[in-house]
Amino acid sequence: MSTNEEMKTEFAYFGEIWTLFKKYYHVQQKESYWEKLVEDAGVINQKYECELCKDLILAVINELERKGKALNKA
Numbered sequence: 001m002s003t004n005e006e007m008k009t010e011f012a013y014f015g016e017i018w019t020l021f022k023k024y025y026h027v028q029q030k031e032s033y034w035e036k037l038v039e040d041a042g043v044i045n046q047k048y049e050c051e052l053c054k055d056l057i058l059a060v061i062n063e064l065e066r067k068g069k070a071l072n073k074a
Contacts, residue, residue, distance in 0.1 A: 013053045016044050021060045027068040037061065 024037045041057045 009048065010052070013044065013048045013050075014056070016047075017053070017056045017060060020044060020057070021063075024060075024064055027064055027071060029068065029071065037064065 020040055045054055045057055
């Protein structure tokens with residue numbers, strides 16, 4: 001069972017991951033874009049160090065990669 005403190009922590013990293021997604025939403029085909037994304041994601045992951053946080057970050061990165069591949073095909 002989750003405590004209120006756990007819920008606050010989860011709310012915090014969901015918010016940070018959402019902000020990460022918004023920041024990188026417009027995918028660029030530049031190496032610097034991907035390097036900065038991975039760096040920013042790593043900071044969040046190290047801050048919270050939990051499986052759900054890591055999984056959410058990976059889901060965001062996978063979605064951005066998917067969007068990037070679709071841009072390349074267009």
